[in-house]
Amino acid sequence: MKHLVLLLSILLFNTFTSFASDIQISGIITDENGEAIPGVMIFEKGNSAHGTTTNFNGEYHFIVDEEAVVVIRYMGYQTEEILAKDVPQSFKLTQEAQQLDAIEIVGTRSQNRTVTESPVAIDVINLENVTAATGQLDMNQLLQYVAPSFNAQRQSGADGSDHVDPATLRGLGPDQTLVLINGKRRHQSSLVNLVGTRGRGNTGTDLNAIPMAAIERIEILRDGASAQYGSDAIAGVINIVLKKNTDGVAVNVGTGVTSEGDGESANVDVNYGTELGKGGFINLTGQYQHRGRTNRMPEEETFRNYIGDALSTGFGGFVNAGLPLSENTEAYVFGGASVRHGESYAWTREADDDRNVPEIYPNGFDPNIISDIADYSVSAGVKTNIKDWKVDFNNTFGYNEFKYSVDQTLNASLGANSPTSFYSGKHYLSQNVTGVDISKYFDGFLNGLNIAFGSEFRIDTYGIGAGEEASYKNYSDGSVPGGAQGFPGFRPENEVNAQRTNVALYLDIETDITDKWMIAVAGRYENYSDFGGTLNGKIASRYEFSKAFAVRGAVSTGFRAPSLAQKHYSSIFTDVVGGVTMEKVITPNDSELAKALGMPELKQEKAFNASLGFTANLLDGLSLTVDGYYVAIDDRIVLTGAFEDTDPEIGDELKELDVSAAQFFTNALDTRTLGLDVVLAYSFDIDAHNFTTSVAGNINRMELGDITTNEKLTGKEDIYFGEREQMFLLASAPNHKFNYTINHSYKKLATMIRLNQFSSVELMDWDGEIDHYAGRLTTDIAITYSFNPKLRWTIGGNNIFNVYPTKQDPLSTETAGYWDPVQMGFNGAYFYTKFGINF
Structure with a gap:
């Protein structure tokens, strides 16, 4: 089998290059006690795609230029850089546990524990490795293909959701995953997903506001963590760790296009790191990204002329810095800003539509919805060591704003005098968190005890600002539709500036009962100014039968208060x-209006989370992790179906508002999710060829409970949260998703082949029919050639065989195209090239 893989790689990539200066380095890497460390990364500096990892016995070897600098990196240990020709055969890594800036891993607050020793499932994604061999420009789409439990769908014709993909872990809501940066809470987006999208009624975090070139790694905790990090971490935690390197300038330039000749992309990012003072650092990142429109309009008659990705152009910058103030104290700051301009076409208004004015658009028109997104954040703090107690005092502020306008449109009630562009208003969100974290490791208690505790005080603000009058007003007697076509503006009565506070206290204890058995217990109390208090707990454990096999599991509770947007959002x-x-x-x-219909007041979601799994090193170079999970969420908050103006309770009120239907946020039902995460990885060498193969998959099943209403709504369950809305909720994640990857490196050439398998998905269309999207397999490929340690070139393609989802009737789908948004997308093949340059 090994020789077959070798033969296929050679035939596929035709690699026959040799260099007189290349040498083979090999050896064994151990810890300070002489124990072999598997999984250590050894790679060429400036080209992390060219390298290898140690096997189960801590051994490695690969070909590298003798003048290149070799980086040896393993989480929890000090990173080493050595000239290739000087690398010793036996090398000991030093733990960072006693350092002030020791590496902390999401899921554990003990700095004496590595990711493989965690009692819960954690994915660690090295962004430099991944981005070197992929064409995805934004974070959501990148994680979609490298993290099996992560799902994101790109929308079309869904207003603001065209520019911020709704993303989920384990098929749960976008607002049920907590995002951290350097371990500090990240603010959410101000966008509420409403039209034609998964995650309806939810707000999520805009991961695309963070330049990927600023990120060293992403840690995904695939387990309920409300008791550790915050009540809303029901599905898990995504921790983004920023770069701290000080080795000069790295530039990446790339471009790509779909096989249809649209969706052109351009990306330029620059990362610069240098020392700051004595022992400090500063790392700066700037980024420009552009993504052109795609159009997959059906051949037959439809309701839209443009169906596909929106146009998006953005600039962003990030900084990460630390400066020692004394031997035991360090000040740090990180944060950044991004602005993004997006344009997406709304549904077509035909020439004879009563929403058109033929004198302005004799052939009809396509309203162009413009979103200008601004995102800012800054986090500053001080870390110190007081009698071996580590203390971290921090304040983090974040702000997100969407401003909307519409051009190529009109207000039909103004007739031929209507303007063709309008400012439609904005929504915004801010968050300020002040916190202190204290921890200490006691090596004299049993086999080690770590105690961590702390407190947070959070202020959340959410607001809506009105658009110009002509964007929302009907100037006629009601016989002609009013407001800007495509996106009517927010009205003065929609304006809101809501605020709430939250106080949190937590205690987190981990102890090694023996050198094989550890137990972790966490508790967190939070009190919301508008919802009261909640206490959540978690117990996790890991038992190591041998170095080759360990079992792990956890049970926890969770709580999520309705977001300010879900409480206060209003619009037509x-x-x-x-x-x-x-x-x-x-x-x-x-x-x-809600009271007239008997709509119940919003209450908090409550969750119970359980997981059980094992890790195994089956043989040299072969590892397997399997983690099962169960997540029960009661009183899940969703967006209802549409109560129309024929409803006896609210029909007259809707007609007075000149609208046809009303929707509300509500606690509609309970959900139960059962799933399995599997990751199998195998690394081996054949002569100078290094191979890393992996299979990563997620199997996910969600069950919905009975629809919960009150006496006045009895009999209206099909409207309150009917089968169509239920199927959208169930389609938040495919029933299974698997990624099969082969990475091969030989001297200066690195190649990647990845197969992405998506299971079938079923949705209900507007005719009440079930649209079945069959399972699909897509193929990605990338080839990277390193001319020298400072210059590399990558060419590749995503979905190279141009696979599309199953075609549907475009007159009945949510998009009016052949496809609704599903996990694999519907743009077809995409091909790209890019250069990486180090100075």
Whole structure:
């Protein structure tokens, strides 16, 4: 089998290059006690795609230029850099546990524990490795293909959601995953997903606001962590760790295009790191990204002329810095800013549509919805060591804003005098968190005890600002639709500036009962100014039968208060239902309209999370992790279906508002999710060829409970949260997703082949029919050639065989195209090239 893989790689990539200066380095890497360390990364500095990892016995070997600098890196240990010709055959790594800036891993606050010793499942994704061999420009789409439990769908015609992909872990809601940067809470987006999208009624975090070139690694904790990091970490935690390197400038330049000749992309990022003072560092990143529109309009008649990705252009910058103030104290700061301009076409208004004015658009028109997104954050703090107690005092502020405008449109009620562009208003969110974290490791208690505790005080603000009057007002007697077509503006009555506070206290204890058995216990109390208090707990354990096999598991509780957006969002927006354009209203649950319908007040979601799994090193170079999980969420918050103006309770009120239907946020049902994560990896060498293969998969099943209403809503369950909305919720993740990857490196050439398998998905269309999307297999490929340690070139393709989802009736889908948004997307093949340069 090994020789077959070798033969295929040679035939595929035709690599017959040799260099007189190349040498083979080999050896064994151990810890300070002489124990072999498997999984240590050894790679050429400036080209992390050219390298290898140690096997189960700590052994490695690979070919490298004798003048190149070799980096030896393993989480929890000091990184070493050595000239290739000087690398010793036996090398000991030094732990960082006693350093002030020791590496902390999400899921454990003990700095004496590595990722493989954690009692819960953690993915660690080295961004430099991944981005060197992929064409994805944004974070959500990148994680979609490298983390099996992560799912994101790119939307089309879904207003602001066209620019921030709804993303989930284990098929749960976008707002049920907590995002951290350097271990500090990241603010969410101000966007509420509403139209034609997964995660309806949810707010998530805009990962694309963080330049990928600023990131060293991403840690994904695939387990409930409300008791450790915050009540909303029901599905897990994504921790983004920023770069701290001080080795000069790295530049990446890339471009790509789909096989249809659209969706052109351009990316330039620059990362610069240098020392700051004595023992300090500063790392700066700048980024420019552009993604052009795609159009996959059906051949037959439809309701839209443009169906596909929106246009997006953005600039961003990030900084990460630390400066020792004394031997035991360090000040640090990190944060950044990004601005992104997006344009997406709304549904077509035909020439004879009563929403058109033929004098302005004799052939009809396609409203162009413009989103200008601004995102800012800064986190500053001081770390110190007081009698072996590590203390971290920090303040983190974040702000996200969406401003909307529409051009190539009109307000039909103004007739031929209508403007063709409008400012439609904005929504914004800010978050300020002040916290202190204290921890100490006691090596004299049993086989080691780590105690961590701390507190946070958080202020959240959410607001809506109105658009210009002509963007929302109907100037006629109601016989002609009013407001800007495509995106009616927010009205003065929609304006809100809501605020709440949250106080949290936590205690986190980990102890090694023996050198094989550890137990972790955590508890967290949070008190919201608008929802009261909640206490969550977690117990986790790991038992190591041998160095080759260990079992791990955890049980925990979780709590998520309704977001400020879910409590206070209101708007009148345009939706298209089976080709019929109508205005809908979303109004808070304490409004008169909601009370007239008997809509219950929002309450918190409650969760129970359990996991059980094992890690195994089956043989030299072969590792396997299997983790099963169960997540029960009661009183899940969703966006209801549409109550129309024929409803006896609210029909008259809707007609007075000149809208056809109303939707509300509500605690509609309980969900139960059962799943399995599997990661199998195998590394081996044949002569100078290094191979790393992996299979990573997620199997996920969600079950929905009975729809929960009150007496006044009895009999309206099919509207309250009907089968169509239920199927959208179930489609948040495919029933299974697997990635099969082969990485091969030989001298200066590195190659990657990845197969992505998505299971079938079923959705209900506007005709009440079930649209079945069959399972699909897509193929990605990348080839990287390193001319020298400072210059590399990559060419590649995603979905190179141009696989599309199953075609549907475009007159009935949510998008009016052949496909609704599903996990694999519907843009077809994408090909790219890029250069990496180090100075």
